Amino acid sequence: MSYAEQKVxxxxxxxxxxxxxxxxGEKITADLRGKPLVVISIMKGGAMFxxxxxxxxxxxxxxxxxxxxxxxxSKSTGIVEVERIxxxxxxxxxxxxxxxxxxxxxxxxxxxxxxxxxxxxxxxLSSMLSKPARRVVEISIDYLGFxxxxxxxxxxxxxxxEDYRNLPYIGxxxxx
Ligand code: 5GP
Numbered sequence: 001m002s003y004a005e006q007k008v009x010x011x012x013x014x015x016x017x018x019x020x021x022x023x024x025g026e027k028i029t030a031d032l033r034g035k036p037l038v039v040i041s042i043m044k045g046g047a048m049f050x051x052x053x054x055x056x057x058x059x060x061x062x063x064x065x066x067x068x069x070x071x072x073x074s075k076s077t078g079i080v081e082v083e084r085i086x087x088x089x090x091x092x093x094x095x096x097x098x099x100x101x102x103x104x105x106x107x108x109x110x111x112x113x114x115x116x117x118x119x120x121x122x123x124x125l126s127s128m129l130s131k132p133a134r135r136v137v138e139i140s141i142d143y144l145g146f147x148x149x150x151x152x153x154x155x156x157x158x159x160x161x162e163d164y165r166n167l168p169y170i171g172x173x174x175x176x
Pocket of ligand 1: 102105
């Protein structure tokens with residue numbers, strides 16, 4: 001029995017995730033051809049999705065990382081901390097932000113404001129998951145994996161107090 005089974009119910013299997021990631025990578029490849037590309041993976045949650053997604057993007061690219069957090073346990077604190085914002089000159093380049101999940105949208109709203117200052121030609125967003133029911137600010141997601149209901153999910157990079165990031169699937173977490 002998997003260590004996670006008691007509290008985590010599988011919602012999206014590893015096979016479903018990888019098929020979707022491949023399709024997104026192919027779409028991004030077709031859309032963003034022609035301009036230099038910089039991808040920024042939003043840590044820690046976006047790490048796994050980003051690692052898989054970039055391997056399906058058949059374009060030259062530069063990779064950067066940025067840390068953001070707003071959750072404590074399964075509750076959003078509403079306060080977004082963004083650390084290690086890369087100081088890049090993105091003039092004439094496309095910037096693709098890679099995130100695990102858009103929930104209230106507050107994290108991505110804050111990040112987008114900072115990233116737009118770097119002067120990229122276009123700032124695009126890919127998120128593996130979106131919880132539209134929870135949105136507080138409107139965020140347009142250019143490349144979305146899956147819309148999910150208002151449940152707390154873990155796995156494939158997403159944590160509960162730093163646990164479960166290593167699960168190959170996405171599951172719904174519950175205490176009981
Ligand atoms: P937002 O600022 O959009 O409310 O939240 C974005 C961040 O909150 C995500 O990058 C993620 O780290 C965290 N988050 C939001 N919903 C969930 C969830 O269902 N599970 C986990 N593990 N983290 C979440």
